[in-house]
Amino acid sequence: MFDPRLSLLEKKLENTENIILFGSGKGGVGKSVISSAASYILSETGYNVAYIDLDFYGPSSQNLFPVGAQFKGGRGGIELPVSNNVRVMSIGYMLGDKPFPITGKEKIDLLIDLFSILNFPILDFMVIDLPPGMGDELTFTQRLFRDKISMAVVTTGSELSLNVVSRLVKYLRVENIHTLGVIINMANLFGEYSPIQIGQKLQLEVLGTVSYYPELEQFKTVKEKIENVPGFRKQLEGIVDGILDKLNL
Ligand SMILES: Nc1ncnc2c1ncn2[C@@H]1O[C@H](COP(=O)(O)OP(=O)(O)OP(=O)(O)O)[C@@H](O)[C@H]1O
Numbered sequence: 001m002f003d004p005r006l007s008l009l010e011k012k013l014e015n016t017e018n019i020i021l022f023g024s025g026k027g028g029v030g031k032s033v034i035s036s037a038a039s040y041i042l043s044e045t046g047y048n049v050a051y052i053d054l055d056f057y058g059p060s061s062q063n064l065f066p067v068g069a070q071f072k073g074g075r076g077g078i079e080l081p082v083s084n085n086v087r088v089m090s091i092g093y094m095l096g097d098k099p100f101p102i103t104g105k106e107k108i109d110l111l112i113d114l115f116s117i118l119n120f121p122i123l124d125f126m127v128i129d130l131p132p133g134m135g136d137e138l139t140f141t142q143r144l145f146r147d148k149i150s151m152a153v154v155t156t157g158s159e160l161s162l163n164v165v166s167r168l169v170k171y172l173r174v175e176n177i178h179t180l181g182v183i184i185n186m187a188n189l190f191g192e193y194s195p196i197q198i199g200q201k202l203q204l205e206v207l208g209t210v211s212y213y214p215e216l217e218q219f220k221t222v223k224e225k226i227e228n229v230p231g232f233r234k235q236l237e238g239i240v241d242g243i244l245d246k247l248n249l
């Protein structure tokens with residue numbers, strides 16, 4: 001069925017060069033921490049970046065990328081607030097700590113509305129932080145932004161995580177979604193498989209590994225995490241380099 005919001009949306013995203021989805025299928029593997037840190041580093045490198053948190057049930061953007069000011073609307077829609085030079089959007093900014101159960105058509109409507117009410121500036125990168133699972137957030141972005149999307153798969157080295165993640169990887173392959181590679185998080189915690197073995201198991205290039213840094217938890221915002229945990233910064237910089245390489249940038 002024709003939905004005028006969708007054609008409006010396609011037009012709005014004409015100015016967006018690359019859309020990178022950080023997904024896993026598995027929950028709690030570090031998608032939000034890694035995607036927000038990658039956004040921060042891409043922006044530091046000089047790119048125009050937006051970070052969109054599509055996790056409606058457990059948004060984390062309000063912690064990772066705090067914004068002070070209220071939302072402002074202009075002729076082209078609501079401006080994305082800026083946090084540490086990154087344009088950000090998350091339902092978490094509006095919800096505070098309220099629970100937000102949403103399913104079915106309402107969720108799809110919210111996805112469409114969320115994108116169509118925003119005024120997207122010229123962007124080199126839109127980074128999308130996906131929730132766990134393979135629900136509407138993935139299939140909607142896939143359908144809508146097909147030619148522009150690339151997926152960075154996030155996993156830990158645990159057997160449980162790899163089993164779930166390999167399902168997502170199969171889906172990406174069947175659906176012909178451009179996949180950049182896999183990021184192995186908390187790599188030092190699970191010794192069962194080496195990064196090379198994980199890459200082989202998933203048949204994906206390893207974009208990099210991130211160690212478990214217990215001190216990361218002390219720092220709330222992504223800026224604090226990056227600026228106070230040098231090992232984390234270094235590993236994320238390596239991953240961002242890998243992503244840029246894969247995109248020939
Ligand atoms: N490398 C790491 N070192 C230490 N703690 C980490 C690391 N990566 C993630 N964490 C912590 O693990 C928890 C889960 O991370 P995060 O929220 O990024 O996962 P997620 O995959 O986005 O989860 P969800 O599936 O719920 O969206 C957070 O408390 C985060 O701070």
Ligand SMILES: [Mg+2]
Pocket residue numbers: 031032033055060129130131
């Ligand atoms: Mg998350």
